[in-house]
Amino acid sequence: MAWTSPRTWSTDNYIVTANDLDTEVRDNFNYLKAVHDNNDSYTADEGSDYSTTSSSFADVDGTNLSLTITTNGQVVYVGFVGFARASGSGAATVNFNVSVDGSDYFGDDGIAQVVPTAERGAVSFVVPITGLSAGSHTFKLRWKTDQTATLYASSAEYDVRPMFWVQEI
Amino acid sequence: MIEITDATNYPIDVVNNMLTTIVPDALGVSTGPYGTRLHLPDDASTSERNKAQKIFDNWGNLNLTVSTTSMTVGDADPTVTYDTSDDDLNYVVLLDGVEYATGAEAPVAGTVTLELDSPEAGVYDIYVYRTAGNFASGSVRITVSEA
Numbered sequence: 001m002a003w004t005s006p007r008t009w010s011t012d013n014y015i016v017t018a019n020d021l022d023t024e025v026r027d028n029f030n031y032l033k034a035v036h037d038n039n040d041s042y043t044a045d046e047g048s049d050y051s052t053t054s055s056s057f058a059d060v061d062g063t064n065l066s067l068t069i070t071t072n073g074q075v076v077y078v079g080f081v082g083f084a085r086a087s088g089s090g091a092a093t094v095n096f097n098v099s100v101d102g103s104d105y106f107g108d109d110g111i112a113q114v115v116p117t118a119e120r121g122a123v124s125f126v127v128p129i130t131g132l133s134a135g136s137h138t139f140k141l142r143w144k145t146d147q148t149a150t151l152y153a154s155s156a157e158y159d160v161r162p163m164f165w166v167q168e169i
Numbered sequence: 170m171i172e173i174t175d176a177t178n179y180p181i182d183v184v185n186n187m188l189t190t191i192v193p194d195a196l197g198v199s200t201g202p203y204g205t206r207l208h209l210p211d212d213a214s215t216s217e218r219n220k221a222q223k224i225f226d227n228w229g230n231l232n233l234t235v236s237t238t239s240m241t242v243g244d245a246d247p248t249v250t251y252d253t254s255d256d257d258l259n260y261v262v263l264l265d266g267v268e269y270a271t272g273a274e275a276p277v278a279g280t281v282t283l284e285l286d287s288p289e290a291g292v293y294d295i296y297v298y299r300t301a302g303n304f305a306s307g308s309v310r311i312t313v314s315e316a
Contacts (some may be wrong), residue, residue: 056210058196
């Protein structure tokens with residue numbers, strides 16, 4: 001299904017046909033609904049928390065915090081909310097990123113950095129991913145740290161539920 | 170990034186200490202519901218990959234001897250020993266799951282001896298591992314109760 005640029009109507013005795021209405025109304029509304037309905041999410045409620053000491057971006061969870069949708073070529077918003085900890089000797093940081101089809105989308109230190117003064121803090125972001133062709137795309141939550149990072153996702157310490165989601169718009 | 174994986178969720182501080190000692194160019198370790206992943210750079214050699222894999226393959230293969238697994242604050246300091254021909258063995262001690270001490274100990278007359286010096290109350294997990302050969306490791310737990 002593709003989007004058809006709406007025509008400019010006139011009053012020159014043009015007889016509206018069923019095909020016109022199908023194209024202008026039905027098909028375009030169906031396209032918009034398909035984009036609106038194109039989303040996925042994962043809310044983590046695991047048997048253990050996630051931890052990493054990786055100094056390079058790595059998947060937080062390559063199976064569960066990995067979402068694949070087939071897009072219509074529009075912008076995809078990617079969002080995350082969670083409760084994380086960076087610990088070690090001295091100041092510690094944890095950085096988050098998103099990979100698209102296997103490549104980290106944001107360079108350098110990614111999207112958001114947690115440097116909580118009490119070692120723990122909330123982290124959230126919503127970012128637009130542009131330039132995607134129509135088709136299947138996989139989005140993964142990624143992270144790295146300069147010491148030890150933890151994303152709470154179980155009842156072991158803090159019984160919270162981090163969420164990772166994607167929405168085409 | 171190359172990943173060496175295992176379905177067991179190992180203690181991250183211990184595995185990270187082992188990996189960065191045995192494979193200095195390693196990027197780190199990740200753990201979660203999926204188990205454990207060892208992160209190596211893309212250009213990691215076959216030797217480095219094999220060394221990392223041995224951390225998993227020989228986990229728990231050192232049979233350590235411990236003087237006591239349960240004690241009270243003020244009791245005699247507990248010891249952990251292992252007979253070896255290695256130049257030294259590395260150790261990581263967790264106290265209530267958090268890294269407490271790390272280091273290396275050389276054998277005396279063929280025996281490596283680690284001693285917990287006047288431990289406070291808590292659960293101590295002592296991990297000992299080889300930094301050569303098969304990179305085998307072992308662990309014991311000592312629970313120290315309040316007096």
